Amino acid sequence: MIMVGPGTGVAPFRAFLHxxxxxxxxGARWLFFGHQRRACDFFYEDELEDLTAAGTLTRLSTAFSRDQEEKVYVQDRMIEEGADLYRWLDAGAWFYVCGDAKRMAPDVDRALHRIVAAHGGLSESARPRHVARLAAGRYLRDVY
Ligand SMILES: NC(=O)c1ccc[n+]([C@@H]2O[C@H](COP(=O)([O-])OP(=O)(O)OC[C@H]3O[C@@H](n4cnc5c(N)ncnc54)[C@H](OP(=O)(O)O)[C@@H]3O)[C@@H](O)[C@H]2O)c1
Known part of the structure; x- marks a missing residue:
């Protein structure tokens, strides 16, 4: 499963992992976590390290938006790692998103479409159907 949970959105994914x-x-599990600053906002860093060491969390990608001049968000990491992300999806991964509904969730959705476009080798007309197929069962959101 692929979990995108910036900020408070990380909460359910801790429970999933535990x-x-x-x-x-x-099963393979990949978490995208983001917040403002690594030094004070990396909640559960130790816990996520332990889950990784135990093999429960396979991969952790982080985006700390205010640690550099340009903002970096979870969807930027998704795009950077888009080839792998597409491979996971193609292999049947479920895609979960939790957190802010106004800005984050639509941007993550756009990034997902971009990744499918860039790595899926599909025609433009086939892309929305591909994401829709995912959405039918394996793309779940809890956003607020
Ligand atoms: N935290 C609380 O106690 C609380 C309480 C009630 C309601 N809420 C609401 O819950 C939602 C989530 O808040 P949160 O505290 O979990 O954190 P958040 O506001 O979602 O911030 C978490 C991270 O997401 C980044 N971010 C901002 N815009 C983004 C975008 N378009 N795409 C991806 N990431 C983006 C933020 O960066 P920057 O800030 O650097 O732009 C920050 O690094 C918000 O709507 C908030 O109003 C939060």
Whole structure:
């Protein structure tokens, strides 16, 4: 599963990871976490390191928006790592988004479309259908 949870959006994904660890479930898990500053906003850093060391979290991508002059957001990381992200999706990954509904969720959705466009090798007309197919079952959002 691929989890995009900047800010408070990380909350359900901690529970997902802990549940899978407790139940000893197999599977690859990739978390995109973002917040303003690494030094004071990287909630659960130690916990995420432990989950990674235990093999419960396969990959962690972070975006700290105010640690540099230009803003960097989770969707920028998604695009940078778009080839891998597309491979995961193509292999059947579920795509979860949690957090801000006004700005983050639509931007993440646009990034997802861009990734499908760039790496999916699909015609322009086929792309929305491809994302819609994902949305039908494997693209879930809890945004507010
Ligand atoms: N935190 C709370 O206690 C609280 C309480 C009630 C309601 N809320 C609401 O819950 C939602 C989420 O808030 P949050 O506290 O989890 O954090 P947030 O405001 O979503 O900020 C988390 C990170 O997302 C970044 N961000 C801003 N615009 C973005 C975009 N278009 N795409 C991707 N990332 C973007 C922020 O960067 P920059 O800030 O540097 O732009 C920050 O690094 C917001 O609508 C907020 O109003 C929060």
């Amino acid at each position: 549940e899978r660890q407790r139940l000893r479930r197999d």
